[in-house]
Amino acid sequence: NALCAQMKVECEIVTQDWDGIIPALQAKKFDAIIASMSITEERKKQVAFTNKYYTTPLALVAPKDSDLTSTEPPALAGKTVGAQASTTQADYAQNEYGKAGAEAKLYPTQEEAITDLTNGRLDAVISDKFVLMDWLKKASDGCCKLVGDVKGTETQAGIAVRLEDTTLRDKLNAAIDAIVADGTYKKIQAKYFDFDIY
Known part of the structure; x- marks a missing residue:
C-alpha cells in the first residue's frame, strides 16, 4: 500500500x-x-x-519440547522436516536435510506444514524466518520454538x-x-x- x-x-x-x-x-x-x-x-x-x-534467512521451528538445538543438516538426520512446495526452503529441505538423512515432507501451503507440526506429525518446519517469527508471535499458542536461522540461506x-x-x-x-x-x-x-x- x-x-x-x-x-x-x-x-x-x-x-x-x-x-x-x-x-x-x-x-x-x-x-x-x-x-x-x-x-x-x-x-x-x-x-x-x-x-x-x-532480506531474510531461512529458519527452523520445532515443538517446544524438541531436543533440536541446531539447524545444521546432521542434526536433522532421522527427523521429518516440513516445507512449502516450490520454494527455496523446499529445495533446502530436500537437498541439504535430505542428504543428511532427514525426510523432507512438502505441502501445498505453509499453513498445512505448520498444522502438521502442531499436531505432532513433523519434527520441524523450515521457512522464511519472518513468516515463522510472525506465526510464533501471533498464532502458535506456545506450541513451538525457533531453533534458529539456517546458516548461509539469506x-x-x-x-x-x-x-x-x-x-x-x-x-x-x-x-x-x-x-x-x-x-x-x-x-x-x-x-x-x-x-x-x-
Whole structure:
C-alpha cells in the first residue's frame, strides 16, 4: 500500500495460490507478485524482479519440547522436516536435510506444514524466518520454538513482474527507494519486527 501511495496509483490486492502464482502473473490475472518471493536465477528466466524489499534467512521451528538445538543438516538426520512446495526452503529441505538423512515432507501451503507440526506429525518446519517469527508471535499458542536461522540461506525478496513490464518494474524500484529514503519503510517495519529486515 505504501508503494502504491508513493506511485500515486490505486492498487487492488488479490490472493493467489503459490503453486500457480507465476503462470497467473504471465496470464495477466494481476500485474505484480508481492509474496515473499526469493530472487533466484531460475525465477529470473520467467519473471523480472525489482530490487529487494527485504532480506531474510531461512529458519527452523520445532515443538517446544524438541531436543533440536541446531539447524545444521546432521542434526536433522532421522527427523521429518516440513516445507512449502516450490520454494527455496523446499529445495533446502530436500537437498541439504535430505542428504543428511532427514525426510523432507512438502505441502501445498505453509499453513498445512505448520498444522502438521502442531499436531505432532513433523519434527520441524523450515521457512522464511519472518513468516515463522510472525506465526510464533501471533498464532502458535506456545506450541513451538525457533531453533534458529539456517546458516548461509539469506535471500532477498523482490517484487516479480512480467519480463516485458520494465516500466512497471522501474516505477516499483523508484517507489521502494523513496519509501526507504523518507523513513516510511522504517515505520512499517517497526509495526511488525523489532529487528532490521532490509
